[in-house]
Amino acid sequence: MASNLGPSTAIRVLGIALMVIAVPLVLISFGLLVSGEVGAGLFLTLLTAMLLLGAYKAMRADQSSATKGAGHLNVTVTTSAAPQRSATRIARSGEHAPPRPTGEPIDPWTTKTVYAEVAGETYRQDEIRRVFAGTRYESDAGAEIIGQALLSDDSANPYDGNAVAVWFNGEHVGYLSADDAEKYSPIVRELAPQGRVLRVEARAWARERQDDDYYGSGLGARITVFLPADPIAIRPVNDLPERPHVVLPTGRAVQVTKEDQHLTVLGEVVAHGTGSGIVATLHAVEEQRARSTTELVEVRYNGQRIGVLSAQMSNQLLSLVKYIEARDKVPVARATVIGSRLQADVTLNVARAAEVDDAWLSKFVDAGGPA
Numbered sequence: 001m002a003s004n005l006g007p008s009t010a011i012r013v014l015g016i017a018l019m020v021i022a023v024p025l026v027l028i029s030f031g032l033l034v035s036g037e038v039g040a041g042l043f044l045t046l047l048t049a050m051l052l053l054g055a056y057k058a059m060r061a062d063q064s065s066a067t068k069g070a071g072h073l074n075v076t077v078t079t080s081a082a083p084q085r086s087a088t089r090i091a092r093s094g095e096h097a098p099p100r101p102t103g104e105p106i107d108p109w110t111t112k113t114v115y116a117e118v119a120g121e122t123y124r125q126d127e128i129r130r131v132f133a134g135t136r137y138e139s140d141a142g143a144e145i146i147g148q149a150l151l152s153d154d155s156a157n158p159y160d161g162n163a164v165a166v167w168f169n170g171e172h173v174g175y176l177s178a179d180d181a182e183k184y185s186p187i188v189r190e191l192a193p194q195g196r197v198l199r200v201e202a203r204a205w206a207r208e209r210q211d212d213d214y215y216g217s218g219l220g221a222r223i224t225v226f227l228p229a230d231p232i233a234i235r236p237v238n239d240l241p242e243r244p245h246v247v248l249p250t251g252r253a254v255q256v257t258k259e260d261q262h263l264t265v266l267g268e269v270v271a272h273g274t275g276s277g278i279v280a281t282l283h284a285v286e287e288q289r290a291r292s293t294t295e296l297v298e299v300r301y302n303g304q305r306i307g308v309l310s311a312q313m314s315n316q317l318l319s320l321v322k323y324i325e326a327r328d329k330v331p332v333a334r335a336t337v338i339g340s341r342l343q344a345d346v347t348l349n350v351a352r353a354a355e356v357d358d359a360w361l362s363k364f365v366d367a368g369g370p371a
Contacts, residue, residue: 252349
């Protein structure tokens with residue numbers, strides 16, 4: 001009868017035996033050093049270190065052997081429950097291929113994001129290798145690519161009707177996790193029949209492992225996408241102006257003031273949900289004070305005033321707003337509204353005039369048509 005003791009088992013037994021021998025030697029060497037027998041203690045310490053090193057190498061060889069026996073699969077083990085199993089099952093689905101994203105890519109209207117790890121890169125090694133073609137991803141550090149990913153609807157997936165496929169540089173590199181897909185699939189699905197596809201910032205990292213790697217040979221990869229913090233803010237609740245307009249570049253947050261005087265209008269916005277994104281238009285206006293007239297930046301939603309910037313903040317934006325208005329265009333800012341019909345806050349995400357360079361002005365303001 002043939003023995004069942006294979007090479008992997010023998011290596012494991014050798015590693016365990018070396019560790020069993022090394023443990024008491026550690027105690028003996030420690031006792032010798034404490035008692036003043038330095039020479040003998042150092043000798044045993046060196047011997048023990050060699051035994052432990054041999055045990056480590058034996059265990060590592062056993063791990064490498066097991067990996068090769070499994071066909072070099074880089075399977076990510078997770079302790080999450082059903083949602084992560086669902087994402088992995090989608091990722092391994094060899095008989096199903098998601099439709100390639102088509103249509104106009106659109107960026108989230110608001111810029112606040114959260115990062116999310118893509119599931120299933122392990123099962124798309126060929127696609128990821130094509131993404132990294134021309135880079136030095138075989139090096140020890142691997143290679144990184146910063147770019148943008150497209151999120152496409154894959155509701156026809158037989159394992160999860162909420163599946164959202166992730167495409168990077170034209171290649172299908174994985175899926176959103178089950179939890180993220182449940183959260184973002186409604187808006188992704190809504191965009192598809194409109195001929196639009198959601199585009200988000202993304203980071204891809206990959207490293208080609210060699211045979212002597214602890215995890216065995218194969219491709220190690222990690223894809224991260226930066227999703228809008230709240231799906232409700234992916235698209236603004238109102239449309240861009242029909243008149244020629246310019247969407248201002250994003251910058252630091254700008255707090256609008258006097259929203260409490262316009263809660264009737266803002267109540268229409270928060271009815272869509274707190275955190276809704278809106279298209280806010282900016283206008284240079286003169287306001288009468290007790291003893292003087294001051295020029296401020298007024299903020300409007302669908303042509304109705306919803307607040308005004310403070311005098312200090314207006315001074316940082318007025319020259320830009322007036323420059324655009326002088327060319328018969330409407331300055332547009334990305335804005336977020338939080339709160340309720342009882343109290344609402346409006347925040348703009350817009351660059352100050354001093355942060356906008358001549359190249360941007362020439363391209364988006366001086367040129368014809370909306371930006």
